[in-house]
Amino acid sequence: MTTNTYSIQQISEMTGLSAHTLRYYEKIGLLTEISRDLSGYRQYSDKDLSWIQFLIRLQETGMKISGRVRFAELRSQGESTISSRRELLESHRDEVHAQISKLLQNLKAIEDKIEIYKTMELDRNP
Amino acid sequence: MTTNTYSIQQISEMTGLSAHTLRYYEKIGLLTEISRDLSGYRQYSDKDLSWIQFLIRLQETGMKISGRVRFAELRSQGESTISSRRELLESHRDEVHAQISKLLQNLKAIEDKIEIYKTMELDRNP
DNA sequence: GCTTGCTTTAGAGCGCGCTCTAAACCTTAA
DNA sequence: TTAAGGTTTAGAGCGCGCTCTAAAGCAAGC
Known part of the structure; x- marks a missing residue:
């Protein structure tokens, strides 16, 4: 199993979102439980990456931040x-x-x- | 020939734009040469109406205000x-x-x- | 003539979605 | 060990596109 991790800059390059925006998305609850390395740097996983890419699709189809936050909240509550x-x-x-x-x-x-x-x-x- | 005129409120109801927005559009150059009655009230014509409706189509398809202003400027320069x-x-x-x-x-x-x-x-x- | 409700203007205010700043800390290479 | 460049945070700032306010003028009905 591959457990790739990516720095905020790598995610920025892969998604087109700025590092500022990625931190902002975390702050407002679009991204939750992003893990950290020993020095406190964010470590994004492949799962995080595909979630971000799906968030971008929702945005591009006109879903507002409040709607995306609601969706992210449901997701963070698990399978139920x-x-x-x-x-x-x-x-x-x-x-x-x-x-x-x-x-x-x-x-x-x-x-x-x-x-x-x-x-x-x-x-x-x- | 029918030469209908409409008050700002009528245009607002017909287009869905607020009276505030209609005045704002005039100020920034999207609407030019809107005529006035004796007391200085705006009198919109059918031509004004269909121009506004076309502007709304441009907006709904994602053309930004600056682009619409550019288009409006060309239009106000005539057939050339x-x-x-x-x-x-x-x-x-x-x-x-x-x-x-x-x-x-x-x-x-x-x-x-x-x-x-x-x-x-x-x-x-x- | 008074009231109600429309219109006018210049200019201030606002919500959204970022975007940037400042100051501090960490990592890597020279 | 120092310099360059990445990352952290809280919080300020910003551009877009309206949206609203205030104070005044005009119109129509009673």
Whole structure:
């Protein structure tokens, strides 16, 4: 079994989050029980890494910090919260679907406007 | 020809933007040449309305205020900027495409996690 | 003429999500 | 043993995009 550990800087490079942000996430409860080495430096595990990467997906799909904190709290309470976590994710999934269809509608309107501009350009340069 | 005019409150109700926000948008240059009645009250036209609605689409697709201001500046310079406006929108359209595919990727990861939770629920309640 | 409710302005305030600072401590190489 | 560069903490600061306040003016109904 591989038990890799990573420094805060390595995690920063792998995730694109700054070291400042990683400490901030820990402070507000998005990351819990990050272990420390003998001199008090944070040691991130592969499990920590994939959790951070999942947090980033939640963020990128528009889940606010408060929602992510709620999810992290459930996770830190162990297996008994699996159903609540599933429900939370299902509800978020529905929001992402809505988001995507809104985006597609707006995309259509933008594309329509591009076509209008093209027509206007032809009319001005016949 | 119908030349409807609308009060700031009516526009607020039609667009979902607050009156405060509408004045703010004017101050920063997103809205230009909004006409006034005899007592100095703003009178929005149908053209103003549809411009505001398009601005909202740009915002909802992630274009920042600075980008929208740039677009509004081109628009206020008249027909000679049609090509620049088309290019700006084409570049934004590409960003929206990228945004949507990122969202679809993240959606997939969320759905996978939901499935994992379902399996865990079955394992705990066999 | 008074009240109610709309509108105006300039400018202050705010919530979110970081981002940075300062001062101290640790590690490694020269 | 010293210098360079990584890490720690508490807490301050910041940029974005609004959001609200205060004081005044205007409109319409009683």
